[in-house]
Amino acid sequence: MNLNREDERISEALKSSEERILEGLNEQQREAVLHGEGPLLIIAGAGTGKTLVTTHRIAHLIASKRARPEEILALTFTEKAAAEMEERVDLLVPYGYMEVWISTFHAFGDRILKEEALELGLSSDLQVLTEPEQIIFFREHLFEFPLSYYRPLGNPTRYIEAMVNLFNRAKDEDVGPDEYLAWARTLEATAGEDPELKAYASRQVEIALCYQKYQELLAKNGRIDFGDQVSYVLKLFREHPEVLKKYRQRFRYILVDEFQDTNYSQFQLVKLLAGPDGNITVVGDDDQSIYKFRGAAISNILGFMEQYPRAKQIVLTRNYRSHQVLLDTAYRLIRYNNPERLEIKNNIDKRLIARKDGGTPVKLLYYDTLSSEADGVAKLINEKVKAGTHTYRDFAILVRSNNDADSFLRSLNMRGIPWRFTGNQGLYDREEIRLLMAFLRVIADFQDSVSLYYLASSEIYRFNPIDLVRCMNVANGKNKSLYDTFINLEDTPELERISPSSRETISRVLADIERYVTSSVKKPTGELLYDFIMDTGYLQNLTSHPSRENEEKVRNIARFFEVVRNVGKLIDPDRVPRFVSYLDMLVEAGDNPPVAEADEDTDAVNVLTVHKAKGLEFKVVFMVGLVSGRFP
Incomplete structure (x- = not known):
């Protein structure tokens, strides 16, 4: 019932x-x-x-x-x-x-592969590589690939990125390594005595064999890329x-x-x-x-x-x-x-x-230079907001690529107009992330004076800028690292005029470095980084002073911790020196993840790439940089 x-x-x-x-x-x-x-x-x-x-x-x-x-x-x-x-x-x-x-x-x-991994002879605990991680993986196994033409002696890593891109495109087109090799062998067999065709066929066979080896190495190491998921x-x-x-x-x-x-x-x-x-x-x-x-x-x-x-x-x-x-x-x-x-x-x-109903015609605005265009857009936005007819969030500036946004962001800054930029990359360029990366680089290498300079001048330590420049100048003049200069401060006559507060800051910096270096021997990167932002009060300072800027910083720090966690799965052991080395290779390979999504309720001008704007709605849209041959 x-x-x-x-x-x-x-x-x-x-x-x-x-x-x-x-x-x-x-x-x-x-x-x-x-x-x-x-x-x-x-x-x-x-x-x-x-x-x-x-x-x-x-x-x-x-x-x-x-x-x-x-x-x-x-x-x-x-x-x-x-x-x-x-x-x-x-x-x-x-x-x-x-x-x-x-x-x-x-x-x-990914879900199907985890359920059916045994049928394919794969591990159910596969790690998925991003494109920069694919490039690093290829580089780490470079001499296991049957390369000749595509590993020139003067620059053996020259073709790695192009090779990885070709493998990815082959998978997009449903062309596996065996199929690619069969085509290359056919090409080789039909080349005849034509020297150009024979050379081309030989290179295609080399690529196909590398494609096979790449898939073999991925499987052996429990790795797949995004193309493999399909x-x-x-x-x-x-x-x-x-x-x-x-x-x-x-x-x-x-x-x-x-x-x-x-x-x-x-x-x-x-x-x-x-x-x-x-x-x-x-x-x-x-x-x-x-x-x-x-x-x-x-x-x-x-x-x-x-x-x-x-x-x-x-x-x-x-x-x-x-x-x-x-x-x-x-x-x-x-x-x-x-x-x-x-x-x-x-x-x-x-x-x-x-x-x-209603609506106004599309307006075409001409400018003679990029800077005048950026200034013109910022001026129009400023005028409409001051007139009380619009808010900043009503506006969107659509750019072709991330780099095209720079001029417009500068013009908005010049007029004090708040903005939020949503692109396909930029996380590593953020001030708060540079600080965390500087800390990790200092822990991995005392001699990295640039990173130590950035760390000491940050809002965490607030080193007096004049005294810090003096220390850096002395270090450069004596061909020593900034760290060695800090250590030998009392024995450096040129730095006698350093203020007492700066001396205290140096002592604090050195004590923190020693403490975190000691901890780094046993702790994974993410745990050590978390200790740093908590012990120094950096995270608490951001969360206890709510503002649009601080909220963005907290979201980006959380995004960086995702990067730290993902990299930690790929390196063994997960310790700071190994992490920093891998992160540097990621950056060199072109990795720079997007910043965290901004709060949609924030009253700020939306600056974003055309691809990020797909499906979104705004009251006023500026399509900028419409130059023949570039956009569209």
Whole structure:
């Protein structure tokens, strides 16, 4: 009896949930959400409710009992997008029904590999390498690779980065080492007596053999890279049909968000899971494809109907974000990509229709130099805020790359305008992170005078600048380190004029160095660094004086501790000297993680790269640096 009541309660909850799921949807969105069996292509223009349709379709499949939650797989591209999707679905379905697999492609692959590691002969405790870590791994094993042409005597590491990039791109294109080698051998066999072709074929064979060796070394050392998280799963499904069958039965419905950003391998994975006539829903827009530089294959969305001829196609054109003037301007511009657009290929109408009234035309502003452009943008923002019509957070400045932001940040600073920059890197350039890195470098090497100078002059020790410069000058003049100069302070006549407070600071610095060096012998890097920011009161000082700047510093310190933890998994033993050496190699390889995400409620101008801005909304947007051949 109780069970029957519980079943009735669940049934009523699902029925109520389904009504809420369809509430407020327009005709196009409703059609996409209610689609039944078989492949579905949803072409969702900017601001048409792409995420809403995806999440409501997932919720509808559950509420209508077409699928149990655990039978649904939803794939997207960022952890943030996956978390947002999961949260939205959770609000739409009854409590206890949130068992949908919602994740990024790489997280999905990682989960499958951990579950099926034995089938591939891999460890279930695999460490995933970032691209800079791949470069370091290659360098550490350099002389284990069958290199000749690509290891020149004068600069044996010259081609490492290019080699790693090629391996990554091969995996994006679903080209494994054996396939690459077979192609290279064929090329070699057909080269004949042509010296140029023979030399080219020989180099390709060398690359292919290195690709094989690279994969072998990764497996041997319990490492994989991001490409492996997809390529190994493809290998698993192709070589073990019983495993593929298991996952096909598990995931009866598959949804892919931002489909225009998938690479070739990712689409192959989805097709394998879905089968020839599977229940696959892909959501995307070819006009929003901006990730070709990292391997995205726009051919996936352009050719979806050829792969699935019986697929249903739904176009979302009602825009809820912008006014018609702006949409028409964007439409005129994007049509320059014809005929290589879905609108032409699939004979559909993608012109967006605004639901908002009003709007002003797009303004084109000319400037003769970059600095005058940056000053002009800062001036316009300042005028509008002073007029009381806008707040700083209303504005966004979109740049092509991280480096392009510098001029605009300087101009904002000159006018005292608060800003927050969201790019793809920059953590190691932050003042608070440089301080932590300086501390670790001093503990690893007393003779690093530059790091000791930075540490002593920091807000932790507040060394008198004049006295510190005197000490540094004496050290340079005698060809000694700053540390040795501190140690021999009393025996250095040139430093007799150093103030008593500076002498106390030197004593404190030296005592701390000795204490932390002693601790560093037994403690891992993260633990020692934590002791430093706690013992010196640095972290407490930041948290006890709340401000936008201090909050950013705390978030970035937390982000740096993530770096410390991840590196600690890759080095043995995890001690400061080894960590600093590895970190230096990371920096040399181009590693510089993004800073922590800023608080969205902070009243500050948003400066961000175009790629970071995707999907966000702002009242006033400046697209800067529109110089022919650079942006777009």
